[in-house]
Amino acid sequence: DMKVTQMPRYLIKRMGENVLLECGQDMSHETMYWYRQDPGLGLQLIYISYDVDSNSEGDIPKGYRVSRKKREHFSLILDSAKTNQTSVYFCASSLFWGGEQYFGPGTRLTVL
Amino acid sequence: GQQVKQSSPSLTVQEGGISILNCDYENDMFDYFAWYKKYPDNSPTLLISVRSNVDKREDGRLTVFLNKSGKHFSLHITASQPEDTAVYLCAAGASNYGNEKITFGAGTKLTIKP
Numbered sequence: 001d002m003k004v005t006q007m008p009r010y011l012i013k014r015m016g017e018n019v020l021l022e023c024g025q026d027m028s029h030e031t032m033y034w035y036r037q038d039p040g041l042g043l044q045l046i047y048i049s050y051d052v053d054s055n056s057e058g059d060i061p062k063g064y065r066v067s068r069k070k071r072e073h074f075s076l077i078l079d080s081a082k083t084n085q086t087s088v089y090f091c092a093s094s095l096f097w098g099g100e101q102y103f104g105p106g107t108r109l110t111v112l
Numbered sequence: 113g114q115q116v117k118q119s120s121p122s123l124t125v126q127e128g129g130i131s132i133l134n135c136d137y138e139n140d141m142f143d144y145f146a147w148y149k150k151y152p153d154n155s156p157t158l159l160i161s162v163r164s165n166v167d168k169r170e171d172g173r174l175t176v177f178l179n180k181s182g183k184h185f186s187l188h189i190t191a192s193q194p195e196d197t198a199v200y201l202c203a204a205g206a207s208n209y210g211n212e213k214i215t216f217g218a219g220t221k222l223t224i225k226p
Contacts, residue, residue, distance in 0.1 A: 040218055042118075043201065045213060045215065058213060101156075101214070104155060106155060
């Protein structure tokens with residue numbers, strides 16, 4: 001059963017705190033993605049990773065960084081979280097770019 | 113600006129009718145087009161995708177039409193059913209090696225009325 005997991009599912013942080021969102025996949029997919037979803041804006045691509053240590057900025061990378069040290073794990077890091085980073089964050093993976101993306105269940109992050 | 117636009121935030125269709133969801137894009141380099149379906153509090157799942165070398169693809173009740181000159185693609189759902197009620201996200205991308213990105217539209221909420 002192909003699966004993308006995200007931890008945690010819900011997170012509340014204070015402004016200025018660091019945030020680590022984790023994503024895992026068990027399909028040996030090369031490509032992984034981090035998106036955020038806000039009302040009226042759909043899914044916005046934050047970062048894309050083509051493989052281990054091969055990451056590229058998406059459309060809204062400012063305020064975020066990523067880490068991919070193993071093919072099956074892709075982390076999203078917020079250094080000094082801001083209130084406007086309150087959102088639902090989705091991780092996804094695909095076998096290759098342009099292939100079907102499998103999405104995780106999402107992480108609802110609230111920054112107070 | 114938004115590179116992929118879904119101009120209708122919502123659409124209501126009678127059960128049994130044809131649902132037509134539209135998506136416009138700006139980037140001439142886009143060569144991959146997809147539709148995802150999302151239920152509330154769930155993750156998006158791929159419905160159907162096409163490459164730019166075809167202008168139509170059918171899969172059961174779903175058909176994607178691609179109009180490259182008009183930078184427009186659409187999803188037609190025939191014999192619409194209540195379980196088709198969901199948010200539909202269009203996505204487009206360009207396969208420039210090393211710079212592949214996929215951009216999603218904001219979504220259209222489709223409601224099928226019994």
